[in-house]
Amino acid sequence: MLSSISLAFTLLLFSSGAIAVPKPLPVAAGQSIPLVRRAPTPRDATEWEIWAKNEKDKLTIKYGGTLPQKRSEGTNLITNQNADSSFYGSLAIGTPPVSFNVILDTGSSDLWVADTSCSTGCSRVSVFDSVTSSTFQNLSQPFTIQYGSGAAAGSLAQDVVQMAGFSVPNQVFGAVSQVSSGLLNSPVSGLIGLAWQSIASSGHTPFWQTLAGSGAWTQPLMAFQLTRFINASDVRPTEPGGSFTMGFVNDSLYTGNIDYQNLPSTPTYWILPMTAMTVQGNAVTIPTGTAADSAIDTGTTLVGGPSSAIQAIFAQIPGSQPGTGNWEGYYTYPCSTEVNVAISFGGPSWPVSPADFQLTQISSSQCVGAFFELNTGGSAPSWIVGDTFLKNVYSVFRYNPPSVGFAALSQTALAMNGVNAAAPTPTIGSISASATAGLGSNGSGVSPRLSFSGLALVAATLVRVFLL
Ligand SMILES: *[C@@H]1O[C@H](CO)[C@@H](O)[C@H](O)[C@H]1NC(C)=O
Ligand SMILES: *[C@@H]1O[C@H](CO)[C@@H](O)[C@H](O)[C@H]1NC(C)=O
Ligand SMILES: *[C@@H]1O[C@H](CO)[C@@H](O)[C@H](O)[C@H]1NC(C)=O
Ligand SMILES: *[C@@H]1O[C@H](CO)[C@@H](O)[C@H](O)[C@H]1NC(C)=O
Numbered sequence: 001m002l003s004s005i006s007l008a009f010t011l012l013l014f015s016s017g018a019i020a021v022p023k024p025l026p027v028a029a030g031q032s033i034p035l036v037r038r039a040p041t042p043r044d045a046t047e048w049e050i051w052a053k054n055e056k057d058k059l060t061i062k063y064g065g066t067l068p069q070k071r072s073e074g075t076n077l078i079t080n081q082n083a084d085s086s087f088y089g090s091l092a093i094g095t096p097p098v099s100f101n102v103i104l105d106t107g108s109s110d111l112w113v114a115d116t117s118c119s120t121g122c123s124r125v126s127v128f129d130s131v132t133s134s135t136f137q138n139l140s141q142p143f144t145i146q147y148g149s150g151a152a153a154g155s156l157a158q159d160v161v162q163m164a165g166f167s168v169p170n171q172v173f174g175a176v177s178q179v180s181s182g183l184l185n186s187p188v189s190g191l192i193g194l195a196w197q198s199i200a201s202s203g204h205t206p207f208w209q210t211l212a213g214s215g216a217w218t219q220p221l222m223a224f225q226l227t228r229f230i231n232a233s234d235v236r237p238t239e240p241g242g243s244f245t246m247g248f249v250n251d252s253l254y255t256g257n258i259d260y261q262n263l264p265s266t267p268t269y270w271i272l273p274m275t276a277m278t279v280q281g282n283a284v285t286i287p288t289g290t291a292a293d294s295a296i297d298t299g300t301t302l303v304g305g306p307s308s309a310i311q312a313i314f315a316q317i318p319g320s321q322p323g324t325g326n327w328e329g330y331y332t333y334p335c336s337t338e339v340n341v342a343i344s345f346g347g348p349s350w351p352v353s354p355a356d357f358q359l360t361q362i363s364s365s366q367c368v369g370a371f372f373e374l375n376t377g378g379s380a381p382s383w384i385v386g387d388t389f390l391k392n393v394y395s396v397f398r399y400n401p402p403s404v405g406f407a408a409l410s411q412t413a414l415a416m417n418g419v420n421a422a423a424p425t426p427t428i429g430s431i432s433a434s435a436t437a438g439l440g441s442n443g444s445g446v447s448p449r450l451s452f453s454g455l456a457l458v459a460a461t462l463v464r465v466f467l468l
Helices: 002-013 045-064 207-211 307-315 448-459
Strands: 074-081 086-095 099-107 111-114 139-148 148-162 166-179 188-193 223-225 238-246 254-262 271-273 276-279 282-284 295-296 301-303 331-334 343-344 347-351 358-361 366-369 370-375 383-385 394-398 401-410
Touching: 074 099, 074 223, 086 238, 099 111, 111 148, 139 166, 148 188, 166 207, 207 223, 254 394, 276 307, 282 295, 282 307, 307 370
Parallel strands: 099 188, 111 166, 295 383, 301 370
Antiparallel strands: 074 086, 074 238, 086 099, 086 148, 111 188, 139 148, 148 166, 223 238, 223 394, 254 401, 271 295, 276 282, 276 343, 301 383, 331 366, 343 347, 358 366, 394 401
């Protein structure tokens, strides 16, 4: 098992061209060889240096450590599922690596995938088979994570995880046997939490934080560009979703400056205070203090916030009304109204397109808005700012100094919105791996618009809640 780990890492080093194996030099005729100890291989200074690094790395791996990797950067192509309901990427687990689609979730901090024991909530989903991985280790500890409406449970495990060309040899993740219905929609097998370790249900270091903390990235940050298909006429279950980068920002996807705002001193979620909001150009009153705390959350479809603020938004829209039945907590408004909301988190005011504000049409004249009332309670942030907002900016999640940055999307990025194309195939950067079990890459098969209201209610609350 350990030698397999070492082998995997050795290959990684070779692929980056960072190191060569010291070769024994030919022994000259007549040279005396000490008899007492094993003959040391003659090495020049460079070879000694390489040998020393190899020995240190082998020991580090053997005792479960993580090696500093060559500073680098990588891109993972995202899939937009069911008309902006969720955005997933791909990673690979095990030796040999097997790839899985996972929701990219900056609103939680655990990695989990459904495994072969999964009995509920995993139909039509590719599952992880630990038997096929030579580097798999079962930690045999229970794992449970609770989201706003749904949960996943199983046991903790450890294996090599690779994403966007990066590899963590001993990543802890949940091998999940039970998933709440609706949390996973084929072809998604799990979720990667991209928030901070302090809120990890497992208590273990998230994949991204291991990389950022070990100096593996050229720049200590990750960034998202998310596409919009919600108002496209012929949207399919999966469409190109934009890109997720680790270690760099892609300069061709934004214009102007990235405005960074610092996180509170002990990072948990990616939290910024919401400092101002306008609707149709008019300022609306939003709560201050801790009630302004907003989780910037790629794993949430919509924007949830305090009731008083949501009421204040719709008070600016003539003809709006609180929703009823399943739409309780939402508001309806005349579809003919183009609603322009803009939000500031201490820096520039970022506009949300009317297309993102208009969640769906529910009658001949009425539409439902994408901002809804949310009572998070406990220590969770008051606002959950999801993809409804994030589709409108290039967003950067910076490890050091801990902060979130936003920039305006470039024309190149905007040109990807609503353009039908094949969704990306799973990639893990330089190492290619293909998914097991050909379960097809289609979504639920239900028309995206119709399934959206159901999905939104689930995905909109895909928010980790603290368990006391
Ligand atoms: C890990 O061990 C637990 C029992 O401790 C077991 O329930 C679980 O199925 C095992 N997981 C895998 C993936 O082998
Ligand atoms: C940056 O984004 C552009 C536009 O999507 C893309 O063509 C390019 O490959 C990206 N660069 C990297 C390094 O990912
Ligand atoms: C979708 O909305 C965006 C932003 O408001 C707009 O630029 C685009 O033209 C809309 N697309 C369609 C097909 O209506
Ligand atoms: C996916 O959906 C398309 C139509 O939307 C259908 O033609 C195709 O057969 C489906 N593929 C699978 C694998 O279900």
